[in-house]
Amino acid sequence: MATFWRRHLFTSVIVGGIQFVVLTLLAMLFYPGGTKTDPTTPGYSFFRNFFSELGLTRGYGGQPNTISTALFVVSLTVTGIALALFFVGFTQFFRRSLSGRILSRSIPTRSYRLAR
Numbered sequence: 766m767a768t769f770w771r772r773h774l775f776t777s778v779i780v781g782g783i784q785f786v787v788l789t790l791l792a793m794l795f796y797p798g799g800t801k802t803d804p805t806t807p808g809y810s811f812f813r814n815f816f817s818e819l820g821l822t823r824g825y826g827g828q829p830n831t832i833s834t835a836l837f838v839v840s841l842t843v844t845g846i847a848l849a850l851f852f853v854g855f856t857q858f859f860r861r862s863l864s865g866r867i868l869s870r871s872i873p874t875r876s877y878r879l880a881r
Contacts, residue, residue, distance in 0.1 A: 774854040781847025788840035792819045795832040799825030809833075 796809035796819060804825040806813065819837040824830050 774851060778847050778851045781844050785840050785844040788836045788843075789819070792833040792836035792840065795830075795836065797824040797826065797828035797830055797833070799828075801825060 793809040793811070796814070798805075798807045798809070800806050800810065800813045800818075801815075803813075804827070806826075809819070818825075819830075819833050821830050822834055
């Protein structure tokens with residue numbers, strides 16, 4: 766099991782990060798348009814739209830946003846899974862010393878508590 770983490774952990778995190786960027790850019794391209802202040806704006810504007818608007822089922826102009834929503838949801842889901850794998854496998858890198866085991870388990874737990 767430890768060999769798997771050493772060989773594939775960072776690869777899965779890097780692939781998860783790359784797919785996040787690619788699928789998010791594709792979702793931006795497929796976004797039908799509209800902002801909260803101007804529903805007639807064509808397409809996605811990086812500086813005028815919020816990131817979460819890629820997940821709307823309908824754009825502000827009323828057009829369906831099915832493709833963009835699907836890409837956005839898949840992107841976030843795969844990234845979340847990759848990060849969860851990273852934090853589970855992170856402890857495998859510090860098994861030799863007691864202080865390393867304690868720190869590798871407590872830092873992700875504390876980060877989670879602070880984020881809530």
